[in-house]
Amino acid sequence: MQSTPHVIVVGGGLAGLVASRHLAGAGLEVSLLERNDRVGGRVRTIERDGFRFDRGFQVLFTGYPAVERELDLEGLDLRRFAPGATIARPNHRSTVADPFRSPGTLPATVLNPDLSIGDKLRVAKLRRTLRGIDPGEIFSGDSDTADDESIAAYLRNRGFSDRFLENFAAPFYGGITLDRSLSTSSQVFEYTFRTLADGETVVPATGMEAIPAQLADRVADEGGTIRTGVTADAVTAGNSDGESDGDVTVSSDDGTLEADAVVVATDPPTARDLTDIEAIPTEARACVTQYYALSAGMDLETGKRLLLNAGGENGEREGPNHVVPHSEVAPEYAPDDRTLISATYLGEREETDEELADRTLRALESWYPERAFDGFEPLHTARVSFAQFDQPPGFHEGLPNPRDPDGSVYLAGDYTRWSSIQGAMESGRRAASAVVEDLSR
Secondary structure (H helix, E strand, O other), X not given: OOOOOEEEEEOOOHHHHHHHHHHHHOOOEEEEEEOOOOOOOOOOEEEEOOEEEEOOOOOEEOOOHHHHHHOOOHHHOEEEOOOOEEEEEOOEEEEEOXXXXXXXXXXXXXXXXXXXXXXXXXXXXXXXXXXXXXXXXXXXXXXXXXXXXXXXXXXXXXXXXXXXXXXXHXXXXXXXXXXXXXXXXXXXXXXXXXXXXXXXXXXXXXXXXXXXXXXXXXXXXXOOEEEEOOOEEEEEEOOOOOOOOOOEEEEEOOEEEEEOEEEEOOOHHHHHHHHOOOOOOOOEEEEEEEEEEEEOOOOOOOXXXXXXXXXXXXXXXXXXXXXXXXXXXXHHHOOOOEEEEEEEEEOOOOOOHHHHHHHHHHHHHHHXXXXXXXXXXXXXXXXXXXXXXXXXXXXXXXXXXOOOOOOOEEEOXXXXXXXXXXXXXXXXXXXXXXXXXXXXX
16 A cells, blocks of 8 residues: 655745645645744744734735635734825825725825826726736736836836826835835736735734734644744755655754655745755845834824835935834734834845934924824834845746756745745645646656
8 A cells, every 4th residue: 555645845934834735635744844933934923012013014915816715814804904005205295095995085096296197097097907917917928018127117118207106106116025216027016016906905913923823724724744943954855866766855953854755945045055946036125124102092194004205215215115004904913002103114224223213203203293203112123134035027037946956856935936925825836736746647
């Protein structure tokens, strides 16, 4: 009687968890190894003194196909951002909303002085166009808008003004792509813009780590095993001459493990070290997110929207890219007697935590000259050196395939798709499908 094939998944981020769930669901014996004390990878939440701090600025787009497929959204007890944003610069704030979903915001959006009527009409036209595209076609090259270029070039080629790019697109997509220069691939823009038009922007009431926690429960429900605190040092496929014999060895700080197949689902630099696949992208985009407490009941009047720094190049250099009203969106993120907000700075910042907090306070005071921020208190700083991999125009064509490593070794990570929760989850499912197909031969 033939034994059940054993698959080891190295890495307990979203990609590894989704891969493990599908592998176990296919009847395979699955062991997931995670080097940290809990799963989640980059999706983490710290709880302290009644506050919840996600690891950097993180939100969930419900319109992602993989999110709809892999998660029980109702079970996550979601809290919703209002669509749009509040544009801010010294002595000025204005609202950009989505009148298609919130008709009551139509007057404020139409009268918004930071965007021209022409730009508002172009947004509506682009929304109609992209909603008619299958999201699966965007990176395949099959869509009508398949030519890849920078986001800035894409918008300018469609008639959008410099004012639109500076006041809205740069800070808004700076938050999504960590690239305020808008040099990221326009395919990323198309996919996220379409997703935002169809779905909602949300966070779980208990923080973003509720997402990997739910996926881990699903792995266990399917019979998979998760082992935390185990670091994989090497993955070896086949015989010493490099020829695969179908067996893979994983060397770890807990000993040597053997399996019929291994899925490497670690961060990009570690995955490249373990597999020697040079196509794995390791050029990183970083960010720094700081959390602050304000007095209870202090309302930034964003209507549960992001607060975008439209101060131009100097404003972005001096202040954060955007501010998030966390406890307004999700009251569970803060105790009843405090208000929680965060500010995100793009890139690796040389300033100390204290200097960044001072920059944030000065930015808020300039945006709200009628307010006093006497209760402003820095609480937590998350410096994320590898938040995303760089995604310039044409990046998708050079990404690795899940089957690229030698022997029965496979890749699962957003770096096989694109840098996002969608990319991570989809990559896990695709890697699991490849393993199941190859082992069934």
